[in-house]
Amino acid sequence: MTTREKILDAALTLFAENGYDGTSVEQIANVVGIKAPSLYKHYKGKEDILNALIDSAEVRYDEMFGSENHIGRIPENREEFIKVTMGRVAFTMRDPMIRKIRMLLVQEQFRNERISEATTKHQLDGIQGMFAKIIKGMMDAGIVVKDDPKLLAVELTAPAVLQIARSDRQPQCEEECLECIERHLQHFCDTYMKK
Amino acid sequence: MTTREKILDAALTLFAENGYDGTSVEQIANVVGIKAPSLYKHYKGKEDILNALIDSAEVRYDEMFGSENHIGRIPENREEFIKVTMGRVAFTMRDPMIRKIRMLLVQEQFRNERISEATTKHQLDGIQGMFAKIIKGMMDAGIVVKDDPKLLAVELTAPAVLQIARSDRQPQCEEECLECIERHLQHFCDTYMKK
DNA sequence: CATTATAGCTAATGCTTATTAGCCTGTCAA
DNA sequence: TTGACAGGCTAATAAGCATTAGCTATAATG
Numbered sequence: 001m002t003t004r005e006k007i008l009d010a011a012l013t014l015f016a017e018n019g020y021d022g023t024s025v026e027q028i029a030n031v032v033g034i035k036a037p038s039l040y041k042h043y044k045g046k047e048d049i050l051n052a053l054i055d056s057a058e059v060r061y062d063e064m065f066g067s068e069n070h071i072g073r074i075p076e077n078r079e080e081f082i083k084v085t086m087g088r089v090a091f092t093m094r095d096p097m098i099r100k101i102r103m104l105l106v107q108e109q110f111r112n113e114r115i116s117e118a119t120t121k122h123q124l125d126g127i128q129g130m131f132a133k134i135i136k137g138m139m140d141a142g143i144v145v146k147d148d149p150k151l152l153a154v155e156l157t158a159p160a161v162l163q164i165a166r167s168d169r170q171p172q173c174e175e176e177c178l179e180c181i182e183r184h185l186q187h188f189c190d191t192y193m194k195k
Numbered sequence: 196m197t198t199r200e201k202i203l204d205a206a207l208t209l210f211a212e213n214g215y216d217g218t219s220v221e222q223i224a225n226v227v228g229i230k231a232p233s234l235y236k237h238y239k240g241k242e243d244i245l246n247a248l249i250d251s252a253e254v255r256y257d258e259m260f261g262s263e264n265h266i267g268r269i270p271e272n273r274e275e276f277i278k279v280t281m282g283r284v285a286f287t288m289r290d291p292m293i294r295k296i297r298m299l300l301v302q303e304q305f306r307n308e309r310i311s312e313a314t315t316k317h318q319l320d321g322i323q324g325m326f327a328k329i330i331k332g333m334m335d336a337g338i339v340v341k342d343d344p345k346l347l348a349v350e351l352t353a354p355a356v357l358q359i360a361r362s363d364r365q366p367q368c369e370e371e372c373l374e375c376i377e378r379h380l381q382h383f384c385d386t387y388m389k390k
Numbered sequence: 391c392a393t394t395a396t397a398g399c400t401a402a403t404g405c406t407t408a409t410t411a412g413c414c415t416g417t418c419a420a
Numbered sequence: 421t422t423g424a425c426a427g428g429c430t431a432a433t434a435a436g437c438a439t440t441a442g443c444t445a446t447a448a449t450g
Contacts, residue, residue, distance in 0.1 A: 021216035109364045116364045158353035169304045169311045
């Protein structure tokens with residue numbers, strides 16, 4: 001890992017934990033193992049680090065949720081749908097990097113337009129788009145009732161997004177959040193899946 | 196309005212807009228119309244202002260959503276339910292004070308346990324509890340299908356909470372957010388209300 | 391009327407912060 | 421071998437920050 005990358009990594013951790021204004025350039029440098037002024041050999045300044053961080057978060061997010069090939073196989077029945085969805089949720093909830101990106105975005109969402117748009121993409125448009133396709137697939141396969149896939153995606157994802165956000169701020173409730181999501185998922189299937 | 200109150204008011208606005216760390220005591224004093232050191236005649240320090248702010252936010256929230264007498268009449272039919280609920284949503288979304296409290300909480304949710312718990316209460320437990328009661332009432336009246344009211348409250352409120360959060364960070368999308376909530380509400384009624 | 395508390399002020403303190411200047415060392419190309 | 425550059429360092433700068441000390445005027449209280 002290059003120093004440039006180490007800086008991004010340290011900054012992400014610290015920004016996520018203490019916020020942008022709550023993090024000093026010196027703290028970042030400490031984690032990297034260099035002195036603060038050396039950091040300016042790699043980035044123009046603190047704001048520049050934040051921007052680079054958002055760039056890389058966007059790239060990572062698009063790799064993860066943007067491309068078609070990560071939707072995977074359309075589940076063939078209720079059990080498979082629940083299993084694969086819960087797996088996705090648990091992974092997203094626990095992955096340290098993704099978690100830090102969420103925490104960074106949510107704290108700095110009012111700072112500038114880029115972050116604000118990224119937050120909407122992550123919390124709403126991105127996941128909804130992805131699940132709309134999966135739900136559409138299941139409708140076409142005849143295992144989900146005919147309806148607007150986009151609308152069902154909203155119903156499906158919104159409670160999960162809120163619970164993931166909760167587990168970010170109250171990690172001790174992670175288990176409870178997952179259970180809550182699973183109950184919701186069961187209910188979703190009860191409501192919209194054919195028997 | 197006493198100076199003590201003016202200080203809380205100014206601090207709420209500034210914290211909501213720029214975050215706690217992004218706001219200086221001097222800025223708060225400027226808005227109030229006094230010099231920074233005078234502020235210490237009213238509060239022990241910056242952290243003390245934040246705590247007082249959360250106290251008052253909690254009081255206001257409990258007045259608003261905590262007590263039974265604010266649930267109001269149980270709607271008698273679909274149209275009334277949609278109308279009164281959209282009214283509630285629009286009010287909550289637009290009320291400046293409530294909006295600032297949401298913005299403050301969401302930005303500082305990782306700072307301390309009180310704020311973290313308040314955020315969960317506002318975003319999840321509070322609204323869900325309130326709507327669970329309303330839904331329960333409509334079930335008892337026979338206009339909503341029999342189901343777990345708490346679970347239906349999750350399905351009902353989660354998309355709305357996310358859209359309200361979106362309109363906080365992208366106020367230019369307020370109209371769009373409200374439309375999105377209304378579509379969701381219609382869909383909720385289609386799904387769970389008897390014809 | 392005397393005094394005491396309230397609530398403002400200016401000045402100062404001491405700390406943190408982001409950033410710059412300038413130096414040094416090792417690596418690699420000409 | 422020389423020279424340039426990358427990437428580290430120390431020292432310094434300048435600004436901003438929360439907070440304290442101490443003064444003053446006004447209003448309330450005895």
